Amino acid sequence: MGSDLSRRVAARREELGLTREEVASLADMDPGYVAYLEEHAPRLTRQALYRLAAALGTTQDYLLGADTAVPPGSATTAAPLPTTTELSPHRCMELVGPGGVGRIGLVAGGDTAPTILPVNYLVRDGVIVFRTAEHGVIAAHLPGQAAFEVDRVDGAMSEGWSVLVTGRAEPVAEESEAVALRVRAPVRPWAGGERDLFVRVVPDRISGRHVSGRNLH
Template sequence: MKEARSTDGGDMARRITQRRSELGFSRAEVAERAGMDPGYVEYLEEHPASLSRESLYRLSQALRTSPDHLLGADTETPPGSSATAVPEPENRALTAEECLALVGPGGVGRAAFTETAGTAPVVLPVNYVLDGGAVVFRTAADGIIARYAPGPMSFQVDRLDETMSEGWSVLFTGRSRVIGDAAELAVLREHRALRPWAGGDRETWIRLEPERITGRRVGGRTAPAEDGSPGDGPVSRH
């Protein structure tokens, strides 16, 4: 059996673990879906390994993603550029509560603001956490965000699963400010682990208090069967 190619695009063990976490599956559930032993799934998440093409395919199907994603071969591909087997994805608006639940775990989002009226917006990726319904992130003291705050700001977070034509996007709109209160900073440092995505000296903390929270979830809708009968229906999970 030929082995699946390896790439320099990422750590497959980390990608398997991350994807399983996103789906909320246990190792046993993944093993059952992939027809593998749970101990082998555990091994794959903790050690470098070479899978046969067949095993890689079964694992990617169990994790509802693509072999290329698990291999890290799609890291240079813009999100949404790949064709999928779901031609007409459905979408719906999210409530503010649903939006907060989705972005609650934290991660990487994009801060957006306009420095001067009539100019193009500045959009920058930052690693964030959610604190009491507000977005909190760190930046450089002499950076463009710190120089801009306080002021109106938007913050967008999304997650896409191209293989299943699923995903969601959440947008916060509100006002940003530099956190200058020592007590507030002490609480954040103690209870909100926050590592800057871009690294470096980023000890200025920014808080975005949302005035409006909106979002949408996109879910795949299967295509009709060749005999004209309906497909399996929506595959999105609300």
């Protein structure tokens, strides 16, 4: 099975309208090796990666998927027109289950637009859990209805998924429960600093979509 690097090499070559033989000539590689690169998870030397990126008119970071300084989806892609499929709530929770970085959106009384902030989160017993500052922006909006979004996007391949959880966001007020969460949900705050207030988002509605040529649900 090909790696992300393999897919990016193949996509960039097709984007340029080049054959494997032409890329091999430009990169001073054997055509068979270029084919291998596109179909397997290769180990490239720095010199080989440099030559390959130069032959494809792109950067080493792009081929490695490290071009994270630009918004998702801004890279050109040679992937075919992708399809969008809805995900079941169960599959949505499977995707967000490992935890990571999500975005919490809350609307305070009198506001006309939501406040949206990134947070590191974990999922425990079907509930989204994260930590924030006790007197910070998020805490000032609690308790209340909230939207919590997590997504993963590969802009170069026009592939990814997005999950939206809506429900009630509330601070964990009981000290015993907060102590238990410190043990069971040792989530690292996104922005660092003193962020000792645990917040949970109890889902009312879970929805999601997957964009790809493959079916994920």
